[in-house]
Amino acid sequence: MKKVFVSLFALGILTFFIGSSVSAAEKNDVKLVNEHGISITDNDFERLLNLGFTEEDIEQMTKEEYDLNKDLQGELIKEETKYYKTVEKLSPNQDQTLEKSEEFRSSDSSVESTPEETVDIELTKEEYYNELEKEKEENTKSSGDEVGIMSNPDEISTAYKTMTTSIYSLNNREYRVANRLLWDKMPVTRSYDVNAITINDSQFRPISGSQYGKQTWNIYDWTKAESKTCSATYNSESDYWKKSPSGYGTKMNLKNDTKVTSGGYTYGEEVTYLSSYCIL
Structure with missing residues:
Protein backbone atom coordinates (compact mmCIF):
# COMPACT_ATOMS: atom_id res chain seq x y z
CA MET A 1 0.00 0.00 0.00
CA LYS A 2 2.88 2.32 0.79
CA LYS A 3 4.44 1.73 -2.64
CA VAL A 4 1.19 2.58 -4.32
CA PHE A 5 1.04 5.82 -2.35
CA VAL A 6 4.58 6.77 -3.40
CA SER A 7 3.82 5.96 -7.04
CA LEU A 8 0.68 8.06 -6.99
CA PHE A 9 2.54 10.88 -5.28
CA ALA A 10 5.29 10.74 -7.92
CA LEU A 11 2.63 10.73 -10.66
CA GLY A 12 1.09 13.80 -9.10
CA ILE A 13 4.43 15.59 -9.09
CA LEU A 14 5.05 14.60 -12.73
CA THR A 15 1.61 15.83 -13.75
CA PHE A 16 2.23 19.11 -11.91
CA PHE A 17 5.49 19.76 -13.74
CA ILE A 18 4.05 18.81 -17.10
CA GLY A 19 1.10 21.09 -16.48
CA SER A 20 3.42 23.92 -15.48
CA SER A 21 5.50 23.45 -18.63
CA VAL A 22 2.41 23.54 -20.82
CA SER A 23 1.19 26.71 -19.10
CA ALA A 24 4.56 28.38 -19.60
CA ALA A 25 4.62 27.36 -23.25
CA GLU A 26 1.12 28.65 -23.78
CA LYS A 27 2.06 32.00 -22.22
CA ASN A 28 4.87 32.28 -24.77
CA GLN A 73 9.22 44.82 -15.95
CA GLY A 74 6.78 47.14 -14.25
CA GLU A 75 4.30 47.26 -11.42
CA LEU A 76 1.66 49.96 -10.97
CA ILE A 77 2.05 51.60 -7.55
CA LYS A 78 -0.17 54.69 -7.90
CA GLU A 79 -2.68 56.09 -10.39
CA GLU A 80 -4.94 59.12 -10.48
CA THR A 81 -7.47 60.26 -13.09
CA LYS A 82 -8.76 63.81 -13.41
CA TYR A 83 -11.70 64.96 -15.49
CA TYR A 84 -11.79 68.22 -17.45
CA LYS A 85 -14.27 70.20 -19.46
CA THR A 86 -12.50 72.44 -21.97
CA VAL A 87 -14.44 75.62 -22.72
CA GLU A 88 -13.44 77.42 -25.89
CA LYS A 89 -14.64 80.82 -27.03
CA LEU A 90 -14.81 80.69 -30.80
CA SER A 91 -14.74 84.44 -31.30
CA PRO A 92 -11.28 85.86 -30.44
CA ASN A 93 -12.51 89.46 -30.53
CA GLN A 94 -14.72 88.86 -27.51
CA ASP A 95 -12.08 87.21 -25.35
CA GLN A 96 -12.33 89.80 -22.56
CA THR A 97 -15.81 88.52 -21.72
CA LEU A 98 -14.44 85.06 -21.09
CA GLU A 99 -11.45 86.38 -19.16
CA LYS A 100 -13.57 88.37 -16.70
CA SER A 101 -16.37 85.86 -16.28
CA GLU A 102 -16.54 84.40 -12.77
CA GLU A 103 -18.27 81.35 -14.24
CA PHE A 104 -14.95 79.95 -15.40
CA ARG A 105 -12.07 79.00 -13.15
CA SER A 106 -8.82 78.13 -14.85
CA SER A 107 -6.60 75.14 -14.14
CA ASP A 108 -3.54 73.68 -15.89
CA SER A 109 -4.70 73.88 -19.49
CA SER A 110 -3.28 71.28 -21.86
CA VAL A 111 -4.29 73.18 -24.98
CA GLU A 112 -1.70 75.73 -26.02
CA SER A 113 -3.86 78.82 -26.22
CA THR A 114 -4.28 82.12 -24.43
CA PRO A 115 -6.51 82.07 -21.30
CA GLU A 116 -9.00 84.30 -23.13
CA GLU A 117 -9.64 81.60 -25.72
CA THR A 118 -9.53 78.33 -23.77
CA VAL A 119 -10.22 77.37 -20.16
CA ASP A 120 -10.11 73.95 -18.50
CA ILE A 121 -12.61 73.27 -15.72
CA GLU A 122 -11.96 70.29 -13.46
CA LEU A 123 -15.07 68.19 -12.78
CA THR A 124 -15.83 65.27 -10.53
CA LYS A 125 -16.17 61.91 -12.25
CA GLU A 126 -19.95 62.02 -11.81
CA GLU A 127 -20.22 65.57 -13.18
CA TYR A 128 -18.00 64.67 -16.09
CA TYR A 129 -20.01 61.71 -17.35
CA ASN A 130 -23.36 63.39 -16.67
CA GLU A 131 -22.37 66.42 -18.74
CA LEU A 132 -20.85 64.26 -21.44
CA GLU A 133 -24.06 62.24 -21.74
CA LYS A 134 -26.13 65.43 -22.06
CA GLU A 135 -23.75 66.70 -24.74
CA LYS A 136 -24.16 63.47 -26.71
CA GLU A 137 -27.94 63.70 -26.50
CA GLU A 138 -27.90 67.30 -27.72
CA ASN A 139 -25.52 66.45 -30.55
CA THR A 140 -27.75 63.58 -31.65
CA LYS A 141 -30.74 65.93 -31.88
CA SER A 142 -28.83 68.51 -33.93
CA SER A 143 -26.71 66.14 -36.04
CA GLY A 144 -28.73 66.89 -39.15
CA ASP A 145 -27.44 70.46 -39.19
CA GLU A 146 -23.76 69.57 -38.72
CA VAL A 147 -21.41 71.14 -41.29
CA GLY A 148 -17.98 70.40 -39.80
CA ILE A 149 -17.60 73.70 -37.95
CA MET A 150 -20.00 75.85 -35.94
CA SER A 151 -21.90 78.31 -38.09
CA ASN A 152 -21.99 81.00 -35.37
CA PRO A 153 -18.46 82.31 -34.68
CA ASP A 154 -19.55 83.72 -31.30
CA GLU A 155 -20.60 80.36 -29.85
CA ILE A 156 -18.86 78.64 -26.96
CA SER A 157 -17.61 75.13 -27.69
CA THR A 158 -17.13 72.53 -24.98
CA ALA A 159 -14.88 69.49 -25.12
CA TYR A 160 -14.19 66.75 -22.56
CA LYS A 161 -10.99 64.90 -21.72
CA THR A 162 -9.58 62.70 -18.99
CA MET A 163 -6.01 62.89 -17.73
CA THR A 164 -4.56 59.82 -16.04
CA THR A 165 -1.21 60.00 -14.26
CA SER A 166 0.41 56.68 -13.31
CA ILE A 167 3.58 55.72 -11.43
CA TYR A 168 5.22 52.35 -12.07
CA SER A 169 8.03 50.65 -10.21
CA LEU A 170 10.54 49.13 -12.66
CA ASN A 171 12.81 46.12 -12.26
CA ASN A 172 15.94 48.30 -12.17
CA ARG A 173 14.88 50.21 -9.02
CA GLU A 174 13.74 53.15 -11.06
CA TYR A 175 10.29 54.57 -11.59
CA ARG A 176 8.24 55.38 -14.65
CA VAL A 177 5.76 58.23 -14.64
CA ALA A 178 3.17 58.22 -17.42
CA ASN A 179 0.62 60.87 -18.30
CA ARG A 180 -2.25 59.99 -20.67
CA LEU A 181 -4.83 62.32 -22.20
CA LEU A 182 -7.98 60.93 -23.79
CA TRP A 183 -10.52 63.17 -25.50
CA ASP A 184 -14.07 61.88 -25.04
CA LYS A 185 -15.36 64.89 -26.95
CA MET A 186 -12.82 66.74 -29.06
CA PRO A 187 -12.55 70.53 -29.35
CA VAL A 188 -14.00 72.04 -32.50
CA THR A 189 -10.87 74.05 -33.26
CA ARG A 190 -7.51 72.40 -32.56
CA SER A 191 -3.94 73.60 -32.47
CA TYR A 192 -1.56 71.99 -29.99
CA ASP A 193 -1.84 69.78 -26.92
CA VAL A 194 0.87 70.16 -24.31
CA ASN A 195 1.29 66.92 -22.37
CA ALA A 196 3.64 67.43 -19.43
CA ILE A 197 4.91 65.67 -16.31
CA THR A 198 6.27 67.55 -13.31
CA ILE A 199 7.90 65.70 -10.42
CA ASN A 200 7.41 67.66 -7.20
CA ASP A 201 9.92 65.76 -5.11
CA SER A 202 13.48 66.86 -4.34
CA GLN A 203 14.65 63.23 -4.17
CA PHE A 204 13.67 62.32 -7.73
CA ARG A 205 14.79 63.66 -11.07
CA PRO A 206 13.91 62.68 -14.65
CA ILE A 207 16.53 60.48 -16.32
CA SER A 208 18.03 62.33 -19.26
CA GLY A 209 16.87 60.79 -22.53
CA SER A 210 14.06 58.78 -20.92
CA GLN A 211 11.23 60.91 -22.28
CA TYR A 212 8.95 59.51 -24.95
CA GLY A 213 5.57 60.61 -26.24
CA LYS A 214 2.98 59.51 -28.74
CA GLN A 215 -0.25 60.82 -30.17
CA THR A 216 -2.78 58.48 -31.79
CA TRP A 217 -5.90 59.38 -33.72
CA ASN A 218 -8.53 57.58 -35.76
CA ILE A 219 -9.94 59.12 -38.92
CA TYR A 220 -13.12 58.31 -40.80
CA ASP A 221 -12.93 59.33 -44.45
CA TRP A 222 -16.48 60.17 -45.47
CA THR A 223 -15.52 60.43 -49.14
CA LYS A 224 -14.02 56.90 -49.27
CA ALA A 225 -16.24 55.47 -46.48
CA GLU A 226 -13.25 53.96 -44.68
CA SER A 227 -11.38 54.34 -41.39
CA LYS A 228 -7.69 54.49 -40.61
CA THR A 229 -5.44 54.94 -37.57
CA CYS A 230 -2.56 57.42 -37.55
CA SER A 231 0.06 58.38 -35.02
CA ALA A 232 2.99 60.67 -34.33
CA THR A 233 5.86 59.84 -32.00
CA TYR A 234 8.05 62.18 -29.98
CA ASN A 235 11.29 60.51 -28.91
CA SER A 236 13.99 62.05 -26.74
CA GLU A 237 15.58 63.77 -29.75
CA SER A 238 12.39 65.51 -30.85
CA ASP A 239 12.42 69.31 -30.91
CA TYR A 240 8.90 69.35 -29.46
CA TRP A 241 10.11 68.62 -25.91
CA LYS A 242 10.56 71.34 -23.32
CA LYS A 243 12.80 70.32 -20.43
CA SER A 244 13.17 71.58 -16.87
CA PRO A 245 14.91 70.20 -13.75
CA SER A 246 11.58 68.90 -12.40
CA GLY A 247 10.01 67.47 -15.55
CA TYR A 248 9.42 67.46 -19.28
CA GLY A 249 6.55 68.39 -21.56
CA THR A 250 5.89 67.86 -25.25
CA LYS A 251 3.81 69.88 -27.70
CA MET A 252 1.63 67.79 -30.00
CA ASN A 253 -0.10 69.18 -33.08
CA LEU A 254 -3.74 68.02 -33.10
CA LYS A 255 -5.35 66.74 -36.28
CA ASN A 256 -8.23 68.88 -37.56
CA ASP A 257 -11.47 67.73 -39.17
CA THR A 258 -12.12 68.49 -42.83
CA LYS A 259 -15.61 66.99 -42.71
CA VAL A 260 -18.33 69.03 -44.42
CA THR A 261 -22.00 68.26 -44.97
CA SER A 262 -23.63 70.04 -47.91
CA GLY A 263 -26.59 69.27 -50.13
CA GLY A 264 -27.32 66.06 -48.27
CA TYR A 265 -23.80 64.71 -48.82
CA THR A 266 -20.93 64.39 -46.34
CA TYR A 267 -17.33 64.38 -47.45
CA GLY A 268 -13.86 65.01 -46.04
CA GLU A 269 -12.25 63.50 -42.92
CA GLU A 270 -13.46 63.37 -39.33
CA VAL A 271 -11.29 62.59 -36.31
CA THR A 272 -13.21 60.02 -34.26
CA TYR A 273 -10.62 59.20 -31.58
CA LEU A 274 -7.76 61.20 -30.11
CA SER A 275 -5.37 60.30 -27.30
CA SER A 276 -1.79 60.94 -26.30
CA TYR A 277 0.72 59.93 -23.66
CA CYS A 278 4.15 60.91 -22.48
CA ILE A 279 6.45 58.95 -20.20
CA LEU A 280 9.61 59.68 -18.23
Whole structure:
Protein backbone atom coordinates (compact mmCIF):
# COMPACT_ATOMS: atom_id res chain seq x y z
CA MET A 1 0.00 0.00 0.00
CA LYS A 2 2.88 2.32 0.79
CA LYS A 3 4.44 1.73 -2.64
CA VAL A 4 1.19 2.58 -4.32
CA PHE A 5 1.04 5.82 -2.35
CA VAL A 6 4.58 6.77 -3.40
CA SER A 7 3.82 5.96 -7.04
CA LEU A 8 0.68 8.06 -6.99
CA PHE A 9 2.54 10.88 -5.28
CA ALA A 10 5.29 10.74 -7.92
CA LEU A 11 2.63 10.73 -10.66
CA GLY A 12 1.09 13.80 -9.10
CA ILE A 13 4.43 15.59 -9.09
CA LEU A 14 5.05 14.60 -12.73
CA THR A 15 1.61 15.83 -13.75
CA PHE A 16 2.23 19.11 -11.91
CA PHE A 17 5.49 19.76 -13.74
CA ILE A 18 4.05 18.81 -17.10
CA GLY A 19 1.10 21.09 -16.48
CA SER A 20 3.42 23.92 -15.48
CA SER A 21 5.50 23.45 -18.63
CA VAL A 22 2.41 23.54 -20.82
CA SER A 23 1.19 26.71 -19.10
CA ALA A 24 4.56 28.38 -19.60
CA ALA A 25 4.62 27.36 -23.25
CA GLU A 26 1.12 28.65 -23.78
CA LYS A 27 2.06 32.00 -22.22
CA ASN A 28 4.87 32.28 -24.77
CA ASP A 29 2.57 31.72 -27.71
CA VAL A 30 2.19 34.66 -30.07
CA LYS A 31 -0.89 36.58 -29.03
CA LEU A 32 -0.88 39.01 -31.93
CA VAL A 33 1.13 40.51 -34.75
CA ASN A 34 0.57 44.24 -34.51
CA GLU A 35 0.18 46.90 -37.19
CA HIS A 36 3.97 47.24 -37.54
CA GLY A 37 4.61 43.51 -37.89
CA ILE A 38 5.86 42.95 -34.34
CA SER A 39 4.99 39.55 -32.85
CA ILE A 40 3.69 40.00 -29.31
CA THR A 41 3.62 36.91 -27.07
CA ASP A 42 1.17 36.44 -24.22
CA ASN A 43 3.95 37.20 -21.73
CA ASP A 44 4.96 40.33 -23.63
CA PHE A 45 1.37 41.49 -23.83
CA GLU A 46 0.89 41.24 -20.07
CA ARG A 47 4.30 42.83 -19.43
CA LEU A 48 3.49 45.83 -21.64
CA LEU A 49 0.12 46.28 -19.96
CA ASN A 50 1.99 46.43 -16.62
CA LEU A 51 4.18 49.19 -18.05
CA GLY A 52 1.14 51.40 -18.68
CA PHE A 53 0.35 50.63 -22.31
CA THR A 54 -3.22 49.96 -23.41
CA GLU A 55 -4.29 47.25 -25.84
CA GLU A 56 -4.61 49.94 -28.51
CA ASP A 57 -1.06 51.12 -27.77
CA ILE A 58 0.29 47.61 -28.21
CA GLU A 59 -1.60 47.16 -31.47
CA GLN A 60 0.02 50.34 -32.84
CA MET A 61 3.43 50.00 -31.15
CA THR A 62 6.41 50.75 -33.38
CA LYS A 63 9.69 48.83 -33.25
CA GLU A 64 11.31 51.84 -31.59
CA GLU A 65 8.70 51.77 -28.79
CA TYR A 66 8.99 48.03 -28.40
CA ASP A 67 12.80 48.10 -28.22
CA LEU A 68 12.70 50.84 -25.57
CA ASN A 69 10.48 48.66 -23.37
CA LYS A 70 11.48 45.08 -24.20
CA ASP A 71 13.69 44.52 -21.14
CA LEU A 72 11.52 46.28 -18.58
CA GLN A 73 9.22 44.82 -15.95
CA GLY A 74 6.78 47.14 -14.25
CA GLU A 75 4.30 47.26 -11.42
CA LEU A 76 1.66 49.96 -10.97
CA ILE A 77 2.05 51.60 -7.55
CA LYS A 78 -0.17 54.69 -7.90
CA GLU A 79 -2.68 56.09 -10.39
CA GLU A 80 -4.94 59.12 -10.48
CA THR A 81 -7.47 60.26 -13.09
CA LYS A 82 -8.76 63.81 -13.41
CA TYR A 83 -11.70 64.96 -15.49
CA TYR A 84 -11.79 68.22 -17.45
CA LYS A 85 -14.27 70.20 -19.46
CA THR A 86 -12.50 72.44 -21.97
CA VAL A 87 -14.44 75.62 -22.72
CA GLU A 88 -13.44 77.42 -25.89
CA LYS A 89 -14.64 80.82 -27.03
CA LEU A 90 -14.81 80.69 -30.80
CA SER A 91 -14.74 84.44 -31.30
CA PRO A 92 -11.28 85.86 -30.44
CA ASN A 93 -12.51 89.46 -30.53
CA GLN A 94 -14.72 88.86 -27.51
CA ASP A 95 -12.08 87.21 -25.35
CA GLN A 96 -12.33 89.80 -22.56
CA THR A 97 -15.81 88.52 -21.72
CA LEU A 98 -14.44 85.06 -21.09
CA GLU A 99 -11.45 86.38 -19.16
CA LYS A 100 -13.57 88.37 -16.70
CA SER A 101 -16.37 85.86 -16.28
CA GLU A 102 -16.54 84.40 -12.77
CA GLU A 103 -18.27 81.35 -14.24
CA PHE A 104 -14.95 79.95 -15.40
CA ARG A 105 -12.07 79.00 -13.15
CA SER A 106 -8.82 78.13 -14.85
CA SER A 107 -6.60 75.14 -14.14
CA ASP A 108 -3.54 73.68 -15.89
CA SER A 109 -4.70 73.88 -19.49
CA SER A 110 -3.28 71.28 -21.86
CA VAL A 111 -4.29 73.18 -24.98
CA GLU A 112 -1.70 75.73 -26.02
CA SER A 113 -3.86 78.82 -26.22
CA THR A 114 -4.28 82.12 -24.43
CA PRO A 115 -6.51 82.07 -21.30
CA GLU A 116 -9.00 84.30 -23.13
CA GLU A 117 -9.64 81.60 -25.72
CA THR A 118 -9.53 78.33 -23.77
CA VAL A 119 -10.22 77.37 -20.16
CA ASP A 120 -10.11 73.95 -18.50
CA ILE A 121 -12.61 73.27 -15.72
CA GLU A 122 -11.96 70.29 -13.46
CA LEU A 123 -15.07 68.19 -12.78
CA THR A 124 -15.83 65.27 -10.53
CA LYS A 125 -16.17 61.91 -12.25
CA GLU A 126 -19.95 62.02 -11.81
CA GLU A 127 -20.22 65.57 -13.18
CA TYR A 128 -18.00 64.67 -16.09
CA TYR A 129 -20.01 61.71 -17.35
CA ASN A 130 -23.36 63.39 -16.67
CA GLU A 131 -22.37 66.42 -18.74
CA LEU A 132 -20.85 64.26 -21.44
CA GLU A 133 -24.06 62.24 -21.74
CA LYS A 134 -26.13 65.43 -22.06
CA GLU A 135 -23.75 66.70 -24.74
CA LYS A 136 -24.16 63.47 -26.71
CA GLU A 137 -27.94 63.70 -26.50
CA GLU A 138 -27.90 67.30 -27.72
CA ASN A 139 -25.52 66.45 -30.55
CA THR A 140 -27.75 63.58 -31.65
CA LYS A 141 -30.74 65.93 -31.88
CA SER A 142 -28.83 68.51 -33.93
CA SER A 143 -26.71 66.14 -36.04
CA GLY A 144 -28.73 66.89 -39.15
CA ASP A 145 -27.44 70.46 -39.19
CA GLU A 146 -23.76 69.57 -38.72
CA VAL A 147 -21.41 71.14 -41.29
CA GLY A 148 -17.98 70.40 -39.80
CA ILE A 149 -17.60 73.70 -37.95
CA MET A 150 -20.00 75.85 -35.94
CA SER A 151 -21.90 78.31 -38.09
CA ASN A 152 -21.99 81.00 -35.37
CA PRO A 153 -18.46 82.31 -34.68
CA ASP A 154 -19.55 83.72 -31.30
CA GLU A 155 -20.60 80.36 -29.85
CA ILE A 156 -18.86 78.64 -26.96
CA SER A 157 -17.61 75.13 -27.69
CA THR A 158 -17.13 72.53 -24.98
CA ALA A 159 -14.88 69.49 -25.12
CA TYR A 160 -14.19 66.75 -22.56
CA LYS A 161 -10.99 64.90 -21.72
CA THR A 162 -9.58 62.70 -18.99
CA MET A 163 -6.01 62.89 -17.73
CA THR A 164 -4.56 59.82 -16.04
CA THR A 165 -1.21 60.00 -14.26
CA SER A 166 0.41 56.68 -13.31
CA ILE A 167 3.58 55.72 -11.43
CA TYR A 168 5.22 52.35 -12.07
CA SER A 169 8.03 50.65 -10.21
CA LEU A 170 10.54 49.13 -12.66
CA ASN A 171 12.81 46.12 -12.26
CA ASN A 172 15.94 48.30 -12.17
CA ARG A 173 14.88 50.21 -9.02
CA GLU A 174 13.74 53.15 -11.06
CA TYR A 175 10.29 54.57 -11.59
CA ARG A 176 8.24 55.38 -14.65
CA VAL A 177 5.76 58.23 -14.64
CA ALA A 178 3.17 58.22 -17.42
CA ASN A 179 0.62 60.87 -18.30
CA ARG A 180 -2.25 59.99 -20.67
CA LEU A 181 -4.83 62.32 -22.20
CA LEU A 182 -7.98 60.93 -23.79
CA TRP A 183 -10.52 63.17 -25.50
CA ASP A 184 -14.07 61.88 -25.04
CA LYS A 185 -15.36 64.89 -26.95
CA MET A 186 -12.82 66.74 -29.06
CA PRO A 187 -12.55 70.53 -29.35
CA VAL A 188 -14.00 72.04 -32.50
CA THR A 189 -10.87 74.05 -33.26
CA ARG A 190 -7.51 72.40 -32.56
CA SER A 191 -3.94 73.60 -32.47
CA TYR A 192 -1.56 71.99 -29.99
CA ASP A 193 -1.84 69.78 -26.92
CA VAL A 194 0.87 70.16 -24.31
CA ASN A 195 1.29 66.92 -22.37
CA ALA A 196 3.64 67.43 -19.43
CA ILE A 197 4.91 65.67 -16.31
CA THR A 198 6.27 67.55 -13.31
CA ILE A 199 7.90 65.70 -10.42
CA ASN A 200 7.41 67.66 -7.20
CA ASP A 201 9.92 65.76 -5.11
CA SER A 202 13.48 66.86 -4.34
CA GLN A 203 14.65 63.23 -4.17
CA PHE A 204 13.67 62.32 -7.73
CA ARG A 205 14.79 63.66 -11.07
CA PRO A 206 13.91 62.68 -14.65
CA ILE A 207 16.53 60.48 -16.32
CA SER A 208 18.03 62.33 -19.26
CA GLY A 209 16.87 60.79 -22.53
CA SER A 210 14.06 58.78 -20.92
CA GLN A 211 11.23 60.91 -22.28
CA TYR A 212 8.95 59.51 -24.95
CA GLY A 213 5.57 60.61 -26.24
CA LYS A 214 2.98 59.51 -28.74
CA GLN A 215 -0.25 60.82 -30.17
CA THR A 216 -2.78 58.48 -31.79
CA TRP A 217 -5.90 59.38 -33.72
CA ASN A 218 -8.53 57.58 -35.76
CA ILE A 219 -9.94 59.12 -38.92
CA TYR A 220 -13.12 58.31 -40.80
CA ASP A 221 -12.93 59.33 -44.45
CA TRP A 222 -16.48 60.17 -45.47
CA THR A 223 -15.52 60.43 -49.14
CA LYS A 224 -14.02 56.90 -49.27
CA ALA A 225 -16.24 55.47 -46.48
CA GLU A 226 -13.25 53.96 -44.68
CA SER A 227 -11.38 54.34 -41.39
CA LYS A 228 -7.69 54.49 -40.61
CA THR A 229 -5.44 54.94 -37.57
CA CYS A 230 -2.56 57.42 -37.55
CA SER A 231 0.06 58.38 -35.02
CA ALA A 232 2.99 60.67 -34.33
CA THR A 233 5.86 59.84 -32.00
CA TYR A 234 8.05 62.18 -29.98
CA ASN A 235 11.29 60.51 -28.91
CA SER A 236 13.99 62.05 -26.74
CA GLU A 237 15.58 63.77 -29.75
CA SER A 238 12.39 65.51 -30.85
CA ASP A 239 12.42 69.31 -30.91
CA TYR A 240 8.90 69.35 -29.46
CA TRP A 241 10.11 68.62 -25.91
CA LYS A 242 10.56 71.34 -23.32
CA LYS A 243 12.80 70.32 -20.43
CA SER A 244 13.17 71.58 -16.87
CA PRO A 245 14.91 70.20 -13.75
CA SER A 246 11.58 68.90 -12.40
CA GLY A 247 10.01 67.47 -15.55
CA TYR A 248 9.42 67.46 -19.28
CA GLY A 249 6.55 68.39 -21.56
CA THR A 250 5.89 67.86 -25.25
CA LYS A 251 3.81 69.88 -27.70
CA MET A 252 1.63 67.79 -30.00
CA ASN A 253 -0.10 69.18 -33.08
CA LEU A 254 -3.74 68.02 -33.10
CA LYS A 255 -5.35 66.74 -36.28
CA ASN A 256 -8.23 68.88 -37.56
CA ASP A 257 -11.47 67.73 -39.17
CA THR A 258 -12.12 68.49 -42.83
CA LYS A 259 -15.61 66.99 -42.71
CA VAL A 260 -18.33 69.03 -44.42
CA THR A 261 -22.00 68.26 -44.97
CA SER A 262 -23.63 70.04 -47.91
CA GLY A 263 -26.59 69.27 -50.13
CA GLY A 264 -27.32 66.06 -48.27
CA TYR A 265 -23.80 64.71 -48.82
CA THR A 266 -20.93 64.39 -46.34
CA TYR A 267 -17.33 64.38 -47.45
CA GLY A 268 -13.86 65.01 -46.04
CA GLU A 269 -12.25 63.50 -42.92
CA GLU A 270 -13.46 63.37 -39.33
CA VAL A 271 -11.29 62.59 -36.31
CA THR A 272 -13.21 60.02 -34.26
CA TYR A 273 -10.62 59.20 -31.58
CA LEU A 274 -7.76 61.20 -30.11
CA SER A 275 -5.37 60.30 -27.30
CA SER A 276 -1.79 60.94 -26.30
CA TYR A 277 0.72 59.93 -23.66
CA CYS A 278 4.15 60.91 -22.48
CA ILE A 279 6.45 58.95 -20.20
CA LEU A 280 9.61 59.68 -18.23
